[in-house]
Amino acid sequence: AAAAASSSIKQVKLERESELRIEVANDTPLRLRLLNGTAEIFGTELPPEMWLNFPPRLKFAVFTWYGATIEMDGATETDYTADETPMVSYVNVHAVLDGRRKLAKASSSSAADSTQQGPRVIVVGPTDSGKSTLCRMLLSWAAKGAWKPTFVDLDIGQGSITSPGCIAATPIELPIDPVEGISLDMPLVYFYGHTTPSQNVDLYKALVKELAQILEKQFTGNAESRASGMVINTMGWIEGVGYELLLHAIDTFNANVILVLGQEKLFSMLRDVLRSKPNVDVVKLQKSGGVVSRNAKFRQKSRSYKIREYFYGIANDLSPHSNIANFSDLLIYRVGGGPQAPRSALPIGADPVANPLRVTPVNIDRDLLHVVLAVSYAQEPDQIVSSNVAGFIYITDIDLQRRKVTYLSPTAGDLPSKYLVMGTLTWLET
Numbered sequence: 001a002a003a004a005a006s007s008s009i010k011q012v013k014l015e016r017e018s019e020l021r022i023e024v025a026n027d028t029p030l031r032l033r034l035l036n037g038t039a040e041i042f043g044t045e046l047p048p049e050m051w052l053n054f055p056p057r058l059k060f061a062v063f064t065w066y067g068a069t070i071e072m073d074g075a076t077e078t079d080y081t082a083d084e085t086p087m088v089s090y091v092n093v094h095a096v097l098d099g100r101r102k103l104a105k106a107s108s109s110s111a112a113d114s115t116q117q118g119p120r121v122i123v124v125g126p127t128d129s130g131k132s133t134l135c136r137m138l139l140s141w142a143a144k145g146a147w148k149p150t151f152v153d154l155d156i157g158q159g160s161i162t163s164p165g166c167i168a169a170t171p172i173e174l175p176i177d178p179v180e181g182i183s184l185d186m187p188l189v190y191f192y193g194h195t196t197p198s199q200n201v202d203l204y205k206a207l208v209k210e211l212a213q214i215l216e217k218q219f220t221g222n223a224e225s226r227a228s229g230m231v232i233n234t235m236g237w238i239e240g241v242g243y244e245l246l247l248h249a250i251d252t253f254n255a256n257v258i259l260v261l262g263q264e265k266l267f268s269m270l271r272d273v274l275r276s277k278p279n280v281d282v283v284k285l286q287k288s289g290g291v292v293s294r295n296a297k298f299r300q301k302s303r304s305y306k307i308r309e310y311f312y313g314i315a316n317d318l319s320p321h322s323n324i325a326n327f328s329d330l331l332i333y334r335v336g337g338g339p340q341a342p343r344s345a346l347p348i349g350a351d352p353v354a355n356p357l358r359v360t361p362v363n364i365d366r367d368l369l370h371v372v373l374a375v376s377y378a379q380e381p382d383q384i385v386s387s388n389v390a391g392f393i394y395i396t397d398i399d400l401q402r403r404k405v406t407y408l409s410p411t412a413g414d415l416p417s418k419y420l421v422m423g424t425l426t427w428l429e430t
Ligand code: ATP
Pocket: 019, 021, 022, 058, 059, 060, 061, 126, 127, 128, 129, 130, 131, 132, 133, 134, 155, 158, 234, 235, 236, 288, 289, 290, 291, 292, 293
C-alpha cells in the first residue's frame, strides 16, 4: 500500500477529438502507455499497453480521434487535456494530399502523363507556430498509407533531421517514432555551417538549389517517391530576407501546396504573389494552442542537445571515438568571407566585395577548438559548395607544439573524405 501511495502513476481519460498535452520534467523521463481506445502522437499511432519512455524536456501531445485512456508514470513540467485542436483541419489537408498522390500514381502507370507529380507541400509560418509538428503529422499519416514521402528540412536553426547548421532531406517510409524521431538511413545533407541564414544568404540559396536538384533527379527515376511527393519544413524567419528565402524555396522546389500556419499577413502576401500560378494552392491553417514557445536560450540549448545526440545518440546509446590527426592530415575549408580581391583586379566602378561562395583554406590554430566540422563528399575543394556531407566531427583539442588535433567522430578509423568544412557552428560538450 505504501508503494501505491508514493507511486506517481495516473490515468487520464480522453474524450473523442481531444488531446493530452505534456511537457516532460527537466531532469527525469516519463513513461506512458495507451490503456484502451486508440491514440496517436503527432500522427503516429500508439501501440496498445506498451510503455513508452519519453526523455526529459520533450513536449508532445497524445491525440485521440475516438476516445482513449492513457496511463502516465513520472513527473511532468505540465500536463493538461485540451478539447480544442486544429487536428480536423490538418487531417483534411492530409486527405486532399492523399487524393493527389493517388492521381499522380494512376497517371504515371497509365503513362499518359509521366510527368505527374505528387503534392509538394511547404509549411511556412512564424517561429513556434507548429511547423515541424505539422510536417511530422503529414509525413506519418502518409507513411501509414504506404506512401514514401520525402521530408525536406530547410530549418538550419532547429532542424529535425541532423545537426543544426544543415539543410537535409530523407524519405519517410514508416510513421515517425514518437520518441526516437526520424529514422536516418541515408539522409541527404548539405552543410551551411551557421544557425542563421543572414550569415551568408547566397550560400543558403545555393545549397537549397543543390538539394532540390538532387531530389529532382531522384524523383525522375522513382515513380513511388514522385507520387508520394515532398513535405518541406522552413525557418520561422518570415520578414525581409526571410520572406525572400521562403519565395526562393517555393520556387526552387516547385512547391504546389503552401500551408501557412498562424499568420494572416504572411498568408495574404503569399496568396497575392502566387495568384498568377494557378497550380499553386495557398492554404491558411490555424496554429495549435498546444505549441510551446521557446525562447532564444531554449533554442540555443536544443541546438546543443541536437549536436550531442549526433555523437552520443538520443539515449546515450552511441559511443563516438576520439581520434588524433596531424595538422597536415586535415584539409579544412570555409565558404565565403575570404580575402577580397584587390580593387585593381576589378572592373572600374566595381566594389571589392568578397565572393560569398568562394572556398578558402583555413589554417589550424586554437580558434578551431570546440568547432563542429562537416566531412564533405567533395573530391576537390571547388566542389565543396555543390557536395553533400557524410557527417560531422568535433574538435576537442589542439596541440600547437606537436601539431596534432584531437577530434570526436561517430566512428573509428579514417574519415570518409579528407575535405572538412568549417562555419561558425560550435559546441561545448557538457
Ligand atoms: P520553429 O520556430 O523552431 O520553426 P515550429 O513552428 O516548427 O518551431 P514546433 O517545433 O512544431 O514549432 O513546435 C514547438 C514545440 O511545441 C515542440 O516542442 C512541439 O513538440 C510542441 N508542440 C507542438 N504541438 C503541440 C501540442 N499540440 N501539444 C503539446 N506540444 C506541442
